[in-house]
Amino acid sequence: MGTMDLEKQMLGSGLITPNLQPASRLLKRRSPHRMPRGVRLALRRIATAVFCFCLGVIGWSWHAIEVIPGARDPEQSQLLIAPSPSLPRLLSWGQNLSSTDFTSGLSPFPLRRPLVASGSAPVHPDSVYNLHPINHSAYVDAIDEFVSVVLPPRLQLEYQTATAMDGILGPAHGWDAVGEGRVIWQKGKDEVGVNGTDMRSWSEGSAMSEGWEWRFLSDDTATAWIKQNLSGTRLEKLWSNLPSGILNADLIRYLLLALCGGIYSDTDTLLLKPPSRWGAGADLWRGERDREVDRVLGRARAVVGIEADVGDREDWAEWWPRPLQILQWTMAMAPYHPIALSAVLRILHNTPTAITFAQGHYNNYTSLLTQLSSLPRSPPSDLRIELEAQLAHLGEINVLSEPRHGGPLGVINWTGPSVFTDAVLSYLFARYGMTWRDLRGLERPLRVGDVLVLPVTGFSPGVGNFRAGDVWSSEAMVQLHFKGSWKT
Ligand SMILES: *[C@@H]1O[C@H](CO)[C@@H](O)[C@H](O)[C@H]1NC(C)=O
Ligand SMILES: *[C@@H]1O[C@H](CO)[C@@H](O)[C@H](O)[C@H]1NC(C)=O
Numbered sequence: 001m002g003t004m005d006l007e008k009q010m011l012g013s014g015l016i017t018p019n020l021q022p023a024s025r026l027l028k029r030r031s032p033h034r035m036p037r038g039v040r041l042a043l044r045r046i047a048t049a050v051f052c053f054c055l056g057v058i059g060w061s062w063h064a065i066e067v068i069p070g071a072r073d074p075e076q077s078q079l080l081i082a083p084s085p086s087l088p089r090l091l092s093w094g095q096n097l098s099s100t101d102f103t104s105g106l107s108p109f110p111l112r113r114p115l116v117a118s119g120s121a122p123v124h125p126d127s128v129y130n131l132h133p134i135n136h137s138a139y140v141d142a143i144d145e146f147v148s149v150v151l152p153p154r155l156q157l158e159y160q161t162a163t164a165m166d167g168i169l170g171p172a173h174g175w176d177a178v179g180e181g182r183v184i185w186q187k188g189k190d191e192v193g194v195n196g197t198d199m200r201s202w203s204e205g206s207a208m209s210e211g212w213e214w215r216f217l218s219d220d221t222a223t224a225w226i227k228q229n230l231s232g233t234r235l236e237k238l239w240s241n242l243p244s245g246i247l248n249a250d251l252i253r254y255l256l257l258a259l260c261g262g263i264y265s266d267t268d269t270l271l272l273k274p275p276s277r278w279g280a281g282a283d284l285w286r287g288e289r290d291r292e293v294d295r296v297l298g299r300a301r302a303v304v305g306i307e308a309d310v311g312d313r314e315d316w317a318e319w320w321p322r323p324l325q326i327l328q329w330t331m332a333m334a335p336y337h338p339i340a341l342s343a344v345l346r347i348l349h350n351t352p353t354a355i356t357f358a359q360g361h362y363n364n365y366t367s368l369l370t371q372l373s374s375l376p377r378s379p380p381s382d383l384r385i386e387l388e389a390q391l392a393h394l395g396e397i398n399v400l401s402e403p404r405h406g407g408p409l410g411v412i413n414w415t416g417p418s419v420f421t422d423a424v425l426s427y428l429f430a431r432y433g434m435t436w437r438d439l440r441g442l443e444r445p446l447r448v449g450d451v452l453v454l455p456v457t458g459f460s461p462g463v464g465n466f467r468a469g470d471v472w473s474s475e476a477m478v479q480l481h482f483k484g485s486w487k488t
């Protein structure tokens with residue numbers, strides 16, 4: 001069934017009016033006890049405020065829910081949440097996709113065990129990381145397979161060259177290799193803000209005097225970049241079919257680092273110290289303090305920062321997806337680093353979960369609509385009221401909802417920090433045998449093989465949590481302003 005048919009059914013069932021207004025309008029007109037306009041406006045403002053707050057928290061910007069006082073049942077002036085006109089678009093997402101569009105030819109990727117078996121059991125911190133594949137040879141095989149199945153031939157060649165160089169020279173070509181790789185990437189919806197303080201700290205700041213080049217991508221130029229570099233691949237298909245710009249914003253940062261390398265940073269971050277200072281004087285994992293790391297190991301090929309380090313908090317799972325979490329608003333990598341490739345591979349494997357959910361959800365929703373369309377509209381029967389309530393409930397859930405609200409994955413698990421954290425930690429484990437526990441309580445930069453890990457203060461100073469230092473700390477490199485531009 002197409003979106004058009006769905007709209008017709010919604011019309012038939014009286015849930016929307018012909019000009020696609022939400023059910024609310026129709027139902028409100030019928031309600032005998034309309035509240036005074038002032039009260040309605042006030043309620044609407046409160047609802048909007050609460051909703052905007054929730055938007056900020058979960059980063060939803062695409063999906064409007066209207067709260068209508070006393071809409072359905074005149075006797076009890078209860079709140080009814082009605083689907084907004086934008087719902088059909090999200091509801092029918094995934095109807096023309098198949099799971100194999102994204103995973104065919106790739107070895108299965110075991111999903112993480114379910115987090116919580118029974119309601120009140122505490123989440124075991126080790127169980128939340130998906131570290132597959134856990135030995136180095138299997139890890140390299142999975143990345144090689146990803147490259148040969150997913151990337152176009154020209155990029156496969158670049159990958160092989162980059163890998164061979166790494167094998168021969170060790171990590172000689174660092175994340176900050178002089179030359180083509182020295183690019184700072186930023187991605188915004190459009191050019192608004194490019195002359196603001198935050199972005200100018202990157203485009204005009206100390207990085208420029210160190211020979212970095214600044215490149216900004218808007219929605220349009222990002223799509224052009226995908227078309228030029230990944231035309232005809234499943235990654236182009238993924239790019240043009242993701243149901244929210246938030247997911248695209250996550251995907252493009254991993255792709256830019258995977259194929260081009262350099263620094264990626266969100267547009268609401270402030271560069272505090274030039275890149276040459278990042279990780280300076282790092283400790284060596286399992287080595288003596290203050291050894292000359294670069295002389296021993298060569299330049300690092302990846303720089304990542306810790307976002308959350310929950311210590312002994314038992315309720316961490318309510319707040320952070322991982323007890324030790326790696327942030328993805330700022331990171332740096334040499335081209336074709338396995339961490340960035342693994343993040344993209346993980347998104348390909350997560351997407352079928354969303355597709356399967358979306359198709360089931362769509363079937364459930366439309367079969368309710370079909371039942372409703374066969375029931376008389378007035379007077380509303382008990383059955384009709386019951387089915388409308390079920391429909392309203394289903395209308396609140398979509399493919400982007402978090403599991404605890406009835407959705408499949410949530411943005412954070414689909415493309416966000418969970419994915420990047422797992423990509424980093426699986427690499428550190430497979431290649432160096434390091435686990436998340438080894439990174440707890442980090443206060444200075446640490447070199448783990450070719451990866452430089454910055455303490456919370458590095459990319460997240462002044463957050464007032466996890467013993468993060470202030471923005472003027474010598475270890476503070478980049479500051480995030482939490483403006484939410486990552487949503488675009
Ligand atoms: C699938 O449907 C979406 C709208 O839901 C549309 O944007 C996209 O182009 C369609 N893809 C194909 C391959 O038809
Ligand atoms: C590595 O792991 C794979 C499965 O992920 C397994 O088949 C293989 O035997 C392991 N290799 C070693 C050397 O342990």
Ligand SMILES: *[C@@H]1O[C@H](CO)[C@@H](O)[C@H](O)[C@H]1NC(C)=O
Binds near residue numbers: 191192194
């Ligand atoms: C930013 O500044 C440059 C140079 O002053 C100007 O050409 C450009 O139009 C400005 N862009 C925006 C979006 O304000």
Ligand SMILES: *[C@@H]1O[C@H](CO)[C@@H](O)[C@H](O)[C@H]1NC(C)=O
Binds near residue numbers: 356358359360
């Ligand atoms: C659809 O309805 C069935 C039966 O109630 C339920 O088991 C399933 O989880 C629903 N699917 C989705 C995606 O909501």
Ligand SMILES: *[C@@H]1O[C@H](CO)[C@@H](O)[C@H](O)[C@H]1NC(C)=O
Binds near residue numbers: 115116321404410
């Ligand atoms: C991530 O997925 C797990 C397991 O399904 C779920 O419990 C958790 O709530 C999800 N996190 C978010 C932030 O969506």
Ligand SMILES: CC(=O)N[C@H]1CO[C@H](CO)[C@@H](O)[C@@H]1O
Binds near residue numbers: 224228229259260
């Ligand atoms: C890695 C790669 O090939 N990048 C190319 C992607 O497309 C842009 C043009 O949009 C080229 O400039 C890049 O070299």
